[in-house]
Amino acid sequence: MTMAEAIARFVPDGSTVAMGCALEPLIPFAAGHELIRQGRKDLELVGPISDSLFDQLIGAGCVRRITAAWVGNVSEGLGHCYRRAAEQGVPREIEIHDHTNFSISMALWAAVWNVPYLPARTLLGSDILRTNPRIKAADGLVHIEAVRPDVTILHVQRCDAGGRAHAWGPLGISEEAGLAADRVIVSCEELVDESVTLSDPNRILLPETKVVAVVHEPGGSHPAPVQGFFKRDHALDNAYAEESRTREGFDAWAKRWIFDVPDRLRYMAMVDMDSIRITGRQLSVPANFADE
Amino acid sequence: MTMAEAIARFVPDGSTVAMGCALEPLIPFAAGHELIRQGRKDLELVGPISDSLFDQLIGAGCVRRITAAWVGNVSEGLGHCYRRAAEQGVPREIEIHDHTNFSISMALWAAVWNVPYLPARTLLGSDILRTNPRIKAADGLVHIEAVRPDVTILHVQRCDAGGRAHAWGPLGISEEAGLAADRVIVSCEELVDESVTLSDPNRILLPETKVVAVVHEPGGSHPAPVQGFFKRDHALDNAYAEESRTREGFDAWAKRWIFDVPDRLRYMAMVDMDSIRITGRQLSVPANFADE
């Protein structure tokens, strides 16, 4: 399936979408850019810190609500589109449900286990209790209301056509975000045969029954890195931070990197992958799954 | 460290000990037998179903309380030592905190996240709510009180001397039991160099900071299987089920297989490993962890 098709079929306007779940690597930028290209509206974005992806979606006017621990850009901190939306309602007003990294994870685990809330020991003494209506102090704990994404979008190293995804490196909240969601879209660096994925069922991130689309999208997390495939593209990070300072700057950036680019393949031709490609091999020692 | 040393140092009388956390494979029988040999008393055993390990510890009089979903033996169901203890107080009275597989997992996750309880959707309508004082119905949910093991004992495929354990196949509640515990004892089929374990940090089951002892104990889960190493020894399962029907039968069984055997090495010489050894290779396709 192409990314355009996956986004068109499975992420309607108004969806609650979890992305950026590995915090810093494996951010599904290709999917985010496709959401912007298709002009998706009124999304609720769910995630921990999401690199600059949420900032871009806010700048493009796709977002109704942010349910996250942090929105900015990793290279310099402040998210300029986030600021404009929150401070001036530009390009539109957004609602903010502040979380911490721990609390957004617990909100997703609550959805995973289908309970209305999970109790937790964080957030006591924080004013986030005043601004997030879905977190309440109770009995010396906080009760964190379940957050259930309609769709979780994950970028991974490899996946087969049946939706069995192998991801490695730090995983952040990828597992709970996938399990909590109604459906999951996976984009991957390599589309592999099931003999690869089923050779290691412990590395399969999610049950295939959650996965509705597999998109073979090399470079799909660029400029965020993929362990074993490519490093972070700091230059692009920095350029975004700089250009997004003004609305016009963001619009020009979005035109160049999103609207004038029909798909990820064309995007990849615009970036200098040679300088960030990982060419070394540090292979995991295999595990023997034999039964005889 | 030897198993005798690990048990002597880290599992005092009265401890709350989680074992059998992978449900059916990787049951730490060698550790359990050492607990019996050292005459440990007043243990609280925590686990899901534990193969016949809990039945043996009960039969040997080591146990004060069972906090588990199921105690029996996998080959025939009824746990004869469990029956004698619960029905006749032989060899001693035991207290039983009944759980389900789901609820014992939640009780451990509560301890992992250091909250007094987790809410869950199971157990509604079950009389287990009447007999387990640590599970209560509340607001249309049940509140499952945290269970925090003093020690969790896990058998795994391989581990390094620093406590980084690689386990594969279904893991049951191994992860939450290890994270919830004050300390973890790992026994392993292979003691490997850290270059093996660190080649795949995603397969490392637990933070090394929890692990207080690593015991190189090949066959340490026999008669329960280890994926890639050996199959279940059905003959031994059946023999135990048969011989443990009477107290005298159990005592004779324990004399032969535990008290007259100084350690696992000698035990292994008594069993027919050739008939159950896994000799094939179905290796997981490696993951590339390179960063350059």
Place this chain on the structure above:
Amino acid sequence: MSSDYTQQELMIAVASREIRDGELVFVGMRLPIIAYGVARSTHAPNARGLFEVGLMRDRAATTYLGTMGDPPNVTGALWATRMSNVMALMVQGHVDLGFIGGAEVDRFGNLNTSYVGPPEKPRVKLPGSGGGADIAILSRRWVTLMTHERRRLVDRVSFVTSPGHGDGSPGWRKRNGLLGGGPVAIITTLCVFRFPPEGGEAFVDTVHPGTTLAEVREATGWDVSVDSDVAETPPPTEAELREIRLRAAVGAR
């Protein structure tokens, strides 16, 4: 026609027919795991199995399994994970059908696998719930298989480990917050019981070939309710029998 089959083979065939194509099935050991393999090889090639040890599989294992965690059930699995993840799928309503074993079942489908006699001083201490209560509460529907004896099919179990339809009043499960739909069948060595859609008391749906209603009544611990036109349980087809026998070793003791 296959007149030459055992009681167990008939039960497996009946159990396998409970599995619909594409379903996610919480598979138990022994007979249900054979039934799962048979269903996949006949009418339900797209069914998937879920095992509480922490596994999802499509292809059924073809060699003997002492437990669901034995190596042949792991190799080639679709997902090897934690038990709490498997339970998550069930509590979200993704498990269509579960199989549960039990020592005792009552007229409302409640199972006892905990205590015969008072819990403080039981006459028989049974092994406990395992995942049984979870499946009973959370799977969309479930089935139990049992040897048909008066001491096993009782009027009311003294201890409800795994709730069926509770006190038998309509809507008991919903009123008590149980998410799943409850038991839909008790497959015994003599007959198949089913339940009204809104819950309540088990009734005899079909009687196995060669068995009389009187025999069923005699071996059942409650006053059995029977449809006037109770049919005979369809015997295993040739195809079913072939698949059952191919797989008999998988669940053999």
Place this chain on the structure above:
Amino acid sequence: MSSDYTQQELMIAVASREIRDGELVFVGMRLPIIAYGVARSTHAPNARGLFEVGLMRDRAATTYLGTMGDPPNVTGALWATRMSNVMALMVQGHVDLGFIGGAEVDRFGNLNTSYVGPPEKPRVKLPGSGGGADIAILSRRWVTLMTHERRRLVDRVSFVTSPGHGDGSPGWRKRNGLLGGGPVAIITTLCVFRFPPEGGEAFVDTVHPGTTLAEVREATGWDVSVDSDVAETPPPTEAELREIRLRAAVGAR
């Protein structure tokens, strides 16, 4: 003596001295990650670092990290896992020391990284907590590094993202159920603030070489309390400087 060092290098040296040998440290990016590497190479060879992205490491990465999830921080890790597992170690009290960044800190060590001005209509929307509030509430003790400016070191933050010692009354954290011990130091470009053991208001512990107390007072948004015999911050040693410069690229922007 090393008279030739930058403000940043001094801050890194001071931060590295906060790390004791054998400790588990919740490491942030930029200066703290260099401080962690310096500590491991000097006085704390057995320290371990924990990263909320889902990593535990011993050896500090030696090439530039844009984020803690960049590939050089992953290769050779001691554990690659879920964030909730990392948080579990912290909520159990296993994290000895955390580093937290912030836009504003107040006299009681409370940090604001959320809103300047009213949350409904903020003058500046800051990025938010990330894991900051979690570290502030749950690590045994924590430290923040900050450019010393009057707009950053304020009397009271208008929004407490990451609580320090709250309203400054003794025992505020315990009374409010916060498990960790709270902030122990604010390391600025001009001085090092510390807090009384029972919590309360930050006081100037040492002033950086070349800085006067008057300059500190001028750049601080509250009436600074100073020990009468305030000492000078010990400058980086030769060994510290060497390690800092070896690693400067790791946190470089």
